[in-house]
Amino acid sequence: MLVLAIDTSAVASAALLKSHGDDGRAEVLESFSSAETNTHAEVLAPAIEGILAQAGVAGADVDRIVVGVGPGPFTGLRVGIATARTLGFAWGVPVDGVASLDAVAWDAASDPAGAPRGDFTVATDARRRELYWARYAPDGGLLDGPHVSAAESLPAGPVYGRGAGLYAERLAAVGATAVEAFAGRQPHAASLGASALARLARGRELLPTTPLYLRESDAKVPAAMKPRGLAP
Structure with a gap:
């Protein structure tokens, strides 16, 4: 195929x-x-x-x-x-x-240098000083997410992906460790x-093609202009 x-x-x-x-x-x-x-x-x-x-x-x-x-x-x-x-x-x-995020999880679970031994997190840059993240089992199966939040909201444990590299110090403060070899990894x-x-x-279904935005767009529809009064 x-x-x-x-x-x-x-x-x-x-x-x-x-x-x-x-x-x-x-x-x-x-x-x-x-x-x-x-x-x-x-x-x-x-x-x-x-x-x-x-x-x-x-x-x-x-x-x-x-x-x-x-x-x-x-x-x-x-x-x-x-x-x-x-x-x-x-x-x-x-x-x-x-x-x-499953793409980075696949890379982590397939890493010949050492796949995760326990559950792990994948995080990418969501801008606004936030991260997109999800939690995975050692084989790369999704456990929880995806979410968007500040780095301090992530669970403790290893974190893979570019988001981890961007906010390594903030993650460390809550017991989450950026995996250095994956600190720049993008999907x-x-x-x-x-x-x-x-x-x-494995007989599992894939997702529909509906986008996972997780938050509203920065772009806003402008309010309709108010009609101007007639000149006296």
Whole structure:
């Protein structure tokens, strides 16, 4: 099965994966990740076109699309989800959602240098001096979340992801420890796709493509202008 994975919860990333058998094992054929967090609309579509061309695959050959549904900022998530839905419609393939934090949890649970021995937390930057976070079992299975809050609200224990690197001192004050090797880790489509395939192999359902914003947008609809009185 060929799977196109997309995530724009932080940086823009895309990956083409091929599953092997029914055990959830996956090979990453091609992948892309931007270096910026504000160029999603410009780079995502050309990147997807590029990785398909490099793999010698047409859109009609893709069997499934999975997309990160956050949590993340409004604009970034819209770009990824809209792209996934559009391609799914054009190619006639199913589109499913995956929590973006699951990608970092997958990386942590698969870390050859030492996977977590107990429950752990994944945290990414939510701006406003807050974190998006969720709690996971040692195998990467979701236990609680996602949430958005100040660093001081996170549970004690190891914390993986860029959010941990940003607020290591504040986390330490409440007994949470930033895992140094993952202090800059962002969700990536390749890991998102791998976690989705593993979940499907276990007979578990994926999410709908509804974005997980967790809080209201900064953008506000302006109040209607009051009619001006007639001049005397």
